[in-house]
Amino acid sequence: MATDGQLLTTGQAAQVLGCSRQHVVDLCDSGKLSCAVVGSHRRVARVDLQRFLDEGKVLRREEERSLWLHRALLGPLLRDPERVLDKARSNIRRWSGAHRPDGMSQSWLREWERVLDQGVDAVADVLASRAPRAVELRANSPFAGVLDERERLAVHQSFRRHWAAEHPAA
Incomplete structure (x- = not known):
């Protein structure tokens, strides 16, 4: 376990991950997340959590x-x-005019243009991937307005049920 002087409790790590404390404990116990045991408590180094x-x-x-x-x-x-x-x-054309030319938003919009130019397969890969680059791209998504409100609400409801089942409160 790497240490950088910033050890977090499992509750603090859970806040960063957006999950329950018990889920963090399970990740530590399974070896998926490095931790140290201090007394009878697990501690997670901030650097290991980021990794x-x-x-x-x-x-x-x-x-x-x-x-x-x-x-x-x-x-x-x-x-x-x-x-x-x-x-x-x-959406990209419309939003490009609303952001600073040298800002990060423009950078993500240009990256999306490159993905769109690569075609349907490249776009589908980004839409479904858990890779860090895809996560960042989705945080700056140009697909607003593709799903109607009914579809968006249905996905949100389904996701809430999934999250509650996969990440029960500790």
């Missing part, structure tokens, strides 16, 4: 919710790729 996140082994709650919403885009993308890709490109 765990960077490896894509677990997503924060909002990242996983975004993954679910973007997976829901796969249906429309495969049924009508031209409409979905056109909507994303239109």
